[in-house]
Amino acid sequence: MTNHQKRLAVPKSWPVERKEETYTTKAAAGPHGEDGVPLLIVLRDVLGYADSKKEARYALDQDSVLVNGTAVSDERRPIGMFDILAFVEREEYYRVFPDEGGRLSLTPIDAESAGSKLGKIVGKRQVPGGDTQLTLHDGRTLLVEDASAYAGNDSIVVSNDTTDIVAHFTYEEGALVTAVSGAHAGRIGTIDEIQVTPGSSANNVLIDAADGEERFETIEEYVVVIDENFTDDGGDEE
Secondary structure, rough: OOOOOHHOOOOOOOOOOOOOOOOOOOOOOOOEEEEEEEHHHHHHHHHOOOOHHHHHHHHHHHOOOOOEEEEEOOOOEEEEEEEEEEEEEEEEEEEEEOOOOEEHHHHEEOOOHHHEEEEEEEEEEOOOOOOEHHHEEOEEEEEEEOOOOOOOEEEEEEEEOOOEEEEOOOOOOEEEEEEOOOOEEEEEEEEEEEEEEOOOOOOEEEEEOOOOOOOOEEEEEEEEEEEEOHHOOOOOOO
C-alpha cells in the first residue's frame, strides 16, 4: 500500500498547499480518522523544523517530540484536533486548533497547559465489572467508576501523565464552545439555544459569537465545549 496521497484529495482540515506538488505523505492508521494530519507535514510544512522526511525522522529518533506527553518516532503518526505537541529541546508547546477556514493550526501554549488534553465525549457504555467506558472524539477510551456526571457532548480534560480527569465541562446552554467543522469552523462563542430535532436529524445549536458578530448556527456534531483558557492562550498560526 502506498505511503503517498494526492494533495488535491486531502481533507480540507490539512494545512497543506494543494497545487504546489502532486503528492504528500499519507497518514498512518491511528487517532482522528481520515482527518488526522501526518506529523511530518506539521514538522516540515507548518513549523519548518525539517526540510525533508530524513531530517524529520532524525529529529523524532531523539525522543524530543512529544504528542500528548508521549515521544513519537513515526513521522506518519496522525495529528488532529486538540492534540498537544511538545518540542522538548526548544521548550515549545502547541495545541492543535481549527482556524476559521477549518484547517488545523497550532496555538502556542505554556508548559503547564501542555500537561493535559481536552476531549469531547462521543460515546458512553457500561463494561464488565461495573465501570463505564467513555469514548472521546479521537478514539481514546477511559474507564470511570461513577459516570453519572458525564454525558455525551460534554468535554473533559485528561492528564497526559496519569490519564486522570482534571476538568469537566458540561454541554449545555451558556457553555463556551468552538465549532470544529462546517462553515463556522474556528469560531468561538456561548451556546444560546440547543434545538432538539425529532427523529434522526442532527440537533441544531445557536451560538452567540465571541467576536462580536451575529450569532451563528451549526449542528451539534460540530460543537465542542471548551474553557476560557482556549481563548487566553493566544498566539498565531505558524
